[in-house]
Amino acid sequence: MAKLRLKDLRENEHMTQATFADKMDFTQQSYSRWEANLSEPKLDTLIKFADYYKVTLDYLCGRNFSTFGEMSEHEMEILEKIKKLTPQNTKEVLSFISWKLYEQERASSQNEIAE
Numbered sequence: 001m002a003k004l005r006l007k008d009l010r011e012n013e014h015m016t017q018a019t020f021a022d023k024m025d026f027t028q029q030s031y032s033r034w035e036a037n038l039s040e041p042k043l044d045t046l047i048k049f050a051d052y053y054k055v056t057l058d059y060l061c062g063r064n065f066s067t068f069g070e071m072s073e074h075e076m077e078i079l080e081k082i083k084k085l086t087p088q089n090t091k092e093v094l095s096f097i098s099w100k101l102y103e104q105e106r107a108s109s110q111n112e113i114a115e
Helices: 006-012 017-024 028-035 043-053 073-083 089-115
Strands: none
Touching: 006 028, 006 043, 017 028, 017 043
């Protein structure tokens, strides 16, 4: 039986087991057993979880460490930290990234002109 990432995903959403189970129309007892890896949900249930969390089935089932395919450790670390930010702080980080990309492109263009 695969070790599902249900607990981490649920906690990232700041929900209790009971709240999430109710939201997904499952009993808290069933959800608790799945999260504790004591029983395994059916495929359609796994798909429902993956769709809700916007992750792949591979990620949900612990087969892949990234929700976005192959990524470096630094990229995964950045994404995990961004997930924990408030919406306002996320906007500020995105603005900073946009600025850094602009600077990088500008420097690259200036280097091409100098060559």
